[in-house]
Amino acid sequence: MALFTIHVNGESKQVDVDADTPILWVLRDNLRLLGTKYGCGIAHCGVCTIHLDGDAVRSCAYPISAVGDKKIVTIEGLSEEGDHPVQKAWLEHDVPQCGYCQAGQIMTASSLLAQNPNPTDEEIRRAMNGNLCRCATYTRINRAIRTAAKDM
Amino acid sequence: MAKVKTHFNRRSFLKLSAAGGAGLMLQFSWFSALAKENPNLESAFDLNGYIKIATDGTVTIASPNPEIGQNVKTSMPMIVAEELDVNWKNVKVVQAPLNTDIFTRQLAGGSNSINQSWNALRMAGATARYMLVEAAAKAWNVPSSSIKVDAGVISHAASGKSAGFGEMAEAASKIEVPKEVDVKSIKDFKIIRNSQFNVDGPSIVTGKPLFGLDVYGDDMVYASIVHPPAFGMELKSFDATEALAMKGIYDVFTIDAYPEDFERGYFDITAFPKLIIITGDSTWRIMKAKKLINAEWMPFEEHTIKVKGFRGNATDQKVPTKIENTDKQYASMIALSKENPRQARKDGNPEKAFANAAKVIEREYTAPYLAHSPLEPLNFYANVTDDKAELIGPIQTPEYMEQSVAQRFGLSLEQIDIQMTRIGGGFGRKLFGHYLLEAAVISKKIKKPVKLIYTREDDMTFGAYRPMYHAYYRAGLDENNNLIAFHVKAGGIPESPLYANRFPAGAVDNYLAESWTIESNITTAAFRAPRSNFMGAVEQAFLDEVAELAGKDPIDFRLELFDRAIKNPVGERNDYDAKRYAGVLKLIKEKSNWGTPKPGLSRGVAAYFCHNSYVANVVDLRMENDKPIIEKVYCATDCGIVVNPIGAANMIEGGSVDGIGHALYSMLTVKDGVPQQKNYNDYHLIRNNDAPWDVETYFVESDVHPTGLGEPPFAPAIGALTNALYKETGKRYYHQPFMVDIESMFLKDEAAV
Ligand code: FES
Ligand code: FES
Numbered sequence: 001m002a003l004f005t006i007h008v009n010g011e012s013k014q015v016d017v018d019a020d021t022p023i024l025w026v027l028r029d030n031l032r033l034l035g036t037k038y039g040c041g042i043a044h045c046g047v048c049t050i051h052l053d054g055d056a057v058r059s060c061a062y063p064i065s066a067v068g069d070k071k072i073v074t075i076e077g078l079s080e081e082g083d084h085p086v087q088k089a090w091l092e093h094d095v096p097q098c099g100y101c102q103a104g105q106i107m108t109a110s111s112l113l114a115q116n117p118n119p120t121d122e123e124i125r126r127a128m129n130g131n132l133c134r135c136a137t138y139t140r141i142n143r144a145i146r147t148a149a150k151d152m
Numbered sequence: 153m154a155k156v157k158t159h160f161n162r163r164s165f166l167k168l169s170a171a172g173g174a175g176l177m178l179q180f181s182w183f184s185a186l187a188k189e190n191p192n193l194e195s196a197f198d199l200n201g202y203i204k205i206a207t208d209g210t211v212t213i214a215s216p217n218p219e220i221g222q223n224v225k226t227s228m229p230m231i232v233a234e235e236l237d238v239n240w241k242n243v244k245v246v247q248a249p250l251n252t253d254i255f256t257r258q259l260a261g262g263s264n265s266i267n268q269s270w271n272a273l274r275m276a277g278a279t280a281r282y283m284l285v286e287a288a289a290k291a292w293n294v295p296s297s298s299i300k301v302d303a304g305v306i307s308h309a310a311s312g313k314s315a316g317f318g319e320m321a322e323a324a325s326k327i328e329v330p331k332e333v334d335v336k337s338i339k340d341f342k343i344i345r346n347s348q349f350n351v352d353g354p355s356i357v358t359g360k361p362l363f364g365l366d367v368y369g370d371d372m373v374y375a376s377i378v379h380p381p382a383f384g385m386e387l388k389s390f391d392a393t394e395a396l397a398m399k400g401i402y403d404v405f406t407i408d409a410y411p412e413d414f415e416r417g418y419f420d421i422t423a424f425p426k427l428i429i430i431t432g433d434s435t436w437r438i439m440k441a442k443k444l445i446n447a448e449w450m451p452f453e454e455h456t457i458k459v460k461g462f463r464g465n466a467t468d469q470k471v472p473t474k475i476e477n478t479d480k481q482y483a484s485m486i487a488l489s490k491e492n493p494r495q496a497r498k499d500g501n502p503e504k505a506f507a508n509a510a511k512v513i514e515r516e517y518t519a520p521y522l523a524h525s526p527l528e529p530l531n532f533y534a535n536v537t538d539d540k541a542e543l544i545g546p547i548q549t550p551e552y553m554e555q556s557v558a559q560r561f562g563l564s565l566e567q568i569d570i571q572m573t574r575i576g577g578g579f580g581r582k583l584f585g586h587y588l589l590e591a592a593v594i595s596k597k598i599k600k601p602v603k604l605i606y607t608r609e610d611d612m613t614f615g616a617y618r619p620m621y622h623a624y625y626r627a628g629l630d631e632n633n634n635l636i637a638f639h640v641k642a643g644g645i646p647e648s649p650l651y652a653n654r655f656p657a658g659a660v661d662n663y664l665a666e667s668w669t670i671e672s673n674i675t676t677a678a679f680r681a682p683r684s685n686f687m688g689a690v691e692q693a694f695l696d697e698v699a700e701l702a703g704k705d706p707i708d709f710r711l712e713l714f715d716r717a718i719k720n721p722v723g724e725r726n727d728y729d730a731k732r733y734a735g736v737l738k739l740i741k742e743k744s745n746w747g748t749p750k751p752g753l754s755r756g757v758a759a760y761f762c763h764n765s766y767v768a769n770v771v772d773l774r775m776e777n778d779k780p781i782i783e784k785v786y787c788a789t790d791c792g793i794v795v796n797p798i799g800a801a802n803m804i805e806g807g808s809v810d811g812i813g814h815a816l817y818s819m820l821t822v823k824d825g826v827p828q829q830k831n832y833n834d835y836h837l838i839r840n841n842d843a844p845w846d847v848e849t850y851f852v853e854s855d856v857h858p859t860g861l862g863e864p865p866f867a868p869a870i871g872a873l874t875n876a877l878y879k880e881t882g883k884r885y886y887h888q889p890f891m892v893d894i895e896s897m898f899l900k901d902e903a904a905v
Contacts, residue, residue, distance in 0.1 A: 001399065018399070018436065025436040029374075034366040035359015037576070039527045040608045041439070044832035047527055075359030082358040090357045094349050094798050097806055098221030099356035100363060100527045100576030121845070128840040132832060134527045134577045135221045136809035138843035140802065 004064050008033070009077025015064070023059040023067060024048045027074060035075035035103045039132070046131030049104040050074050056111035058130075075103035078110060086110045089148035097135035105131045109145050117152050119145070197325040199283055201254030202232055202276035209304060209318035211238045214248035216255035216269065218548050219352070220575040220582070221806075222862050223799035226351045227266060228273055230796055234343040235277025235335055238317065239303040245351040250550040250570040260548040260578065266795060267764060267859045278333040280324070287323035288315060303342075338793065338855050347798035352574065362574040364545035367533040369601045373402065375594050376438040377610055378428040380449050382825030383674045384475045387426055390447035400433040401441045407597065409590045414560065415458040415466055419552045422586035423615040423675040429594055431602070439607055451475065471673050478821040478828075481645055482518065482898040484670055485622040489516070493641055493666040496652035499722050500662035505637035509628030512637075513701050517625075517690035518899075519888040520819035522618035523827075523835060524679055528576020529611040534591035535601035536561065541568045541592055542601075546575035546582050553585035557592055580678035584616050612835060613827040617820055618679030620645045621686045625694040628662075633702035635660055635713065642687065643668035646676060649683035655733065655761065656695070658726030659713040674822065680810070681863035684762035688867025689815065689888075692758035693874040697884065706757050706875065707741050710734075728761045732790050735852055739788035740768035743850050753783060754880035758871025763860030765791040766852075769808060769872040771844075775880050779891075782812065782844040782873070787865055789849065792856035800861055805847040807865035813838025815870040816891050836889075 005014050006023075008031065015030045022041075027033040027050075036059055039047035043058040050059045051073040078084050086109050096102045105128065112119060112127040119127065124145050133141065196204035196212060204212040213229040229245045250258055257268050281301060288306045289296035292313050299308050307314035355362055380386055392404035410416055410425040428445060432438040456468040506512055532545035541557055550570045557568050575582055591604035606614070621644040628637035638660040642650040652665035679685075699709035714737075717730035737759050740746070746757065750772055759768035770786040787804050794800045817836040821828045829835035870888075878884050887894035 017434075020440075021434075021436045025434065029434045029436070032368060033359075034361040034368075037363075037528070038365065038435075038605075039529070040832045042608075042831055042833060045527060045608075075357075078358075082354060087357040091349060091353050094347075094353065094802060096221075096350055096353060096356045097223070097802060098526070098528070098575060098577040099350075099352060102356050103359045106357060125841045125843075130839075132527060132837055132839060134525060134579070134810075134837065136806040136813060136838065136843065137802065138809060138838075138840045139805055139845070139847050141840070142845075 004067070006064070006067050006072060007069065008072045009074060017064060019063065019065040021064050023050065023062050023064055023072065026064050027059065033074050033076050037100060037103060039101070046108060047101050047104040049107040049131065051107060051111055054111060054114060056108045075107060078106065084110060085148040085151040086113065086145070089144040089151065092147060093140045093144040095137050095140040095144050097137055101131060101133045105133065105141055109141070109148065113145070113149055113152050118149055197321040199280040199321070199325055200276055200329065201248070201251060203236065203280045205317050205321035205324070207318045207321060209242060209316045210244060211236065211242055211304070211317060212244045212246055215245055216248045216258050218258065218260040218550065218572045218575055219247065220260045220548060220578045222260065222803060223350060223796065224260070224266065226348055226799055227796045228269065229351070230343050230348055231270065231273040232277040234341055235274045236281050237301040237303065240343050240348060242304055247572055247574075250554060250572065252551055258551055260575070267857070270858055274335045275333060278335045279329060282330050282333050283324040283327040284317060284320050286327045287320045291320070291323060344793065344795050345797065348796055350799065363528055363576045364531050364533070364573040365528055365576065365605070367544050367573060367603065369533060369535065369603070372533070372601045372603055373431050373598060374433065374435050374438050375429055375431045375591070375602050375604045376442055377590070377604070377606065378430070378442055378445050378447060379424040379610065379614060381613070382449070382475065383423055383615060383822065384451055384473060384825045385449040386452040387428065388448040388450040390428055390445055392445055394444040394446070395430060395441040398437060398441050398444065400437040402431040402433070403598070404428065404430050404445065405597070407590065407593045409586060409593050410457070412455075413458070415460055417460050417552050417556045419549045419584050420459070420556055420586060420589070421584045421616055421675050421677055423673065427590065431594070431598060435605060442607070470671065472671050474673055475825040476672060476674055476822050477824065478520070479898050481620055485518065485620065485643065485645065486899070488643060488668050488670060489622050489624050489641060491668070493643065493668040495664070496650055496667050497657060497663065497665040499657070499660070502637050502639055502662040502664040505662035506626065506628045506639070509637055510631040511629045511701055512626065513697060514624065514626040515694055515697065515886065517623045517693070517886050518894065519621045519686050520821065521620055521674070521676075522679055522814060522818050523612045523820045523829070524579045524581035524616070525612060525832075525835065525837060526577030526579060526581055529608055530582070530587040530606040530614075531604060532588045532591035533601065533603045534588070534595040536592045536596040537599070539563070539567055543569065543588055543592060544571040544573060545588065545591070546573055546578070547585050547588055548575065548578050548583040549585055553588050556585070556589055560589060560592070561596065579680050581616060584677050608832070609830045612830055615675035616677035617674065618682045619647050619649075619676040621649045623649065623687065623690050625691070627694070627698045629698070629702055633704065635698065635702070637662040639664045640691070641666040641668075643670070645670045645672050645674070647683070649686045651683065651687060651727065653725045653727040654687070655717070655728055656713055658721045658723055658730070659717040661722055663722065680866055681762055684760070684863065685811065685866045685870070688760035688762060689811070689870035689874065692760060692868060692871025693884070696756065696758070696871075696875040696878070707737055707746055710737055710759065732766045732852070733759060733761055736766045736768040736788040736790050739850055739852055740770055740786055743788060743848070744770040744786040746770065754876050756872045756875025756877070756879060758868040758875060760864070760868040760871065762867065763863050765789060765859045765861065765864040767804070767864045767868050769865065769868040771812070771869070771872040771876040773873070773876050773880060779842070780816065780877065783846065785809070785812070785844045785847045785869060785872070787847065787849045787869070788852065789865065790852035790854060791861050791864070792854050792858040794851045795858055797851070800851065801849040803861040804849045804865045807863065808847055808869035809838065809843050811866035811869035812844060812873050813842070815873060815888050816842070817889050819889050819892060
């Protein structure tokens with residue numbers, strides 16, 4: 001066990017965990033930030049996506065010891081009032097079915113738009129390819145991203 | 153207006169109230185974020201199990217059924233609100249607890265939630281409305297027939313009196329529940345048929361804890377499983393020394409969730425009743441400890457398990473001792489498909505008709521095991537003591553699992569509280585609640601609350617797959633290219649997908665349907681209506697070939713057959729309405745501009761009926777680097793009244809894309825009983841980049857009782873895909889998944905079989 005100080009959603013948090021613990025489980029088990037989900041544990045489904053210094057990262061395969069002073073943003077910290085353009089577009093298009101993948105989708109989409117405010121359809125599909133949606137809401141996800149792009 | 157009988161009684165309300173006090177409807181009370189959003193709930197008045205009205209007029213409606221992504225948590229309360237005549241904006245929705253005294257069929261499955269609860273939901277709303285009106289009539293001393301209700305306001309024109317629901321809530325809660333009530337006529341609907349956003353949308357996009365995996369109780373212990381690596385195996389011995397030496401690991405032990413003499417319920421399917429359990433202080437540590445267990449496994453002996461049928465009749469089921477291999481399974485399916493099967497239906501004289509036919513065509517189709525792979529893996533929270541069981545998590549069949557828990561621990565139903573979280577996908581997998589019972593057994597044993605979590609690998613290799621299927625089709629045309637004979641012979645491991653009375657039964661004079669099965673110890677389970685989804689897909693692919701052989705347009709060919717089934721059906725028992733079937737085909741023809749070629753794209757069409765709904769699809773695609781680029785999918789649906797159009801369209805889009813995805817990419821194989829795909833790196837699900845670019849949905853306008861939406865688009869989407877692929881490549885696809893070369897991998901020697 002070791003003490004780690006990490007920056008999560010603008011706050012500094014101290015956690016006492018094994019050094020190889022993925023950020024995902026620190027968020028969930030230690031900090032009770034439960035919006036970031038577990039789906040595969042091997043960076044193949046995207047439900048655990050967070051921002052690390054703005055980049056979309058699969059938190060299930062990223063050990064806490066490698067975080068250093070990089071800034072973590074989770075779905076809970078994406079916006080104060082749940083009104084990030086991507087979140088708004090998600091509601092406007094009524095994207096979710098079961099909803100389990102959607103926090104991860106939103107985190108990948110918001111990082112994409114931050115880096116490429118006007119992506120082509122092809123760029124959207126490619127950027128979102130690492131985020132599975134077992135309910136297959138892909139068409140709505142992509143529509144919502146196009147709407148959000150207009151809004152950013 | 154129509155009258156419906158109410159089935160409420162005072163006793164069931166009292167029980168509901170006594171069980172949890174005023175706050176009972178506020179489930180998952182530690183989800184304090186949600187609790188804060190509903191400050192008025194505690195003091196609200198309970199009109200019946202579904203509806204609570206606070207003095208400020210806020211109406212809280214309990215949604216009875218498990219929410220798995222089919223959007224019932226929005227659509228079911230919409231139906232209640234419609235009959236209550238409240239403004240939807242003033243409605244808050246909460247998930248109801250399991251309570252069989254009040255709610256009917258609290259189950260998510262078979263695309264049946266709305267279909268079977270329609271009347272009960274309308275009755276709940278209408279009853280409460282009646283009680284509010286009666287209360288106002290009493291208070292104002294006017295006849296109730298002169299009182300109007302509109303959007304949560306009760307008014308009496310002659311006296312000019314009016315009151316909000318909140319003002320009458322307390323008085324209404326004391327009115328006797330009527331024996332029957334009037335419900336609205338369909339033309340007066342104001343909420344139903346208007347799109348309402350997913351009630352959980354804001355919570356989902358902000359990451360609120362809604363799912364089973366998000367349940368964290370005080371003093372909770374984390375638990376994971378180690379199960380046999382292969383079907384047909386069981387535990388011989390294990391050594392946990394290394395795992396127990398790990399920091400944060402509490403214990404390693406075995407459980408037997410379903411002892412041999414336990415009479416299992418219909419949904420108690422598990423291939424692995426005996427498990428090694430690891431408990432510890434965090435998810436990561438128990439997951440790491442799993443890898444340190446040294447276990448020895450051995451093949452089990454053939455044995456029988458006692459299983460209650462769906463209707464309570466107990467049977468002994470044989471579990472064969474067998475170590476399965478996918479290639480041998482394909483070989484045995486093909487071998488059996490050539491033997492004498494069980495006849496399920498025969499019309500006319502099929503053999504004679506085939507002998508006389510001018511043209512005969514025969515084809516074979518297969519489909520592999522599929523793993524359900526909901527993104528939320530199996531998990532459950534349990535706190536079980538000697539005299540109570542508290543169970544919280546994702547479950548499609550709470551009613552049935554309550555029975556299993558009662559039987560397993562000798563508890564009465566009153567001692568068991570099952571709370572349903574939002575379900576992070578199930579597709580049938582979470583109908584089978586062994587993981588709920590396992591969590592309960594662990595909690596009882598360690599005398600602590602526990603959260604059981606399957607890893608993705610556990611979830612994928614645990615079984616309860618979509619069965620493997622095979623279908624053989626034969627059709628005969630006369631010299632005028634009329635379909636005069638049709639033969640379907642279908643089977644699978646371990647169940648047959650055949651529906652003997654579905655189309656084209658009823659539209660052909662000479663018809664034969666036959667069935668066979670092969671047993672296995674690999675457990676299988678409902679997977680998005682597996683039989684319909686296989687049969688619909690392959691039948692529609694076959695009919696495309698038959699239409700081509702007849703030199704007819706595929707839509708016209710089908711319409712001809714439906715015409716026959718409408719005017720002069722063959723046989724008495726045909727499980728479809730040919731007019732509605734033809735209706736969706738006509739709608740898709742119009743909306744897709746069928747017959748007008750789209751440059752650079754190839755198109756296919758299909759239609760199918762299941763779960764009482766009719767769906768037709770057209771798929772437009774092209775091949776690029778041997779990969780289908782699906783630019784557009786059109787869907788026309790007849791599911792009766794569309795309760796919530798935006799949610800319904802989401803279902804249809806998802807079902808179509810999911811069907812296409814599985815038909816192209818997904819399969820689970822076994823070698824020496826060991827599942828060969830363990831996680832999403834080797835189990836291929838459709839991803840964003842391969843998904844159809846656009847799905848356009850259309851609904852037939854209808855006043856018919858609403859029916860299923862979850863599953864009906866799956867099969868025709870696959871059919872349309874298959875037929876479009878043929879147009880594009882000139883090649884017919886017979887073996888799912890199409891992007892895997894099943895023939896060279898598994899069917900090479902079949903000529904010799
Ligand atoms: S859980 Fe991290 S990518 Fe799947
Ligand atoms: S909405 Fe269910 S997995 Fe995406």
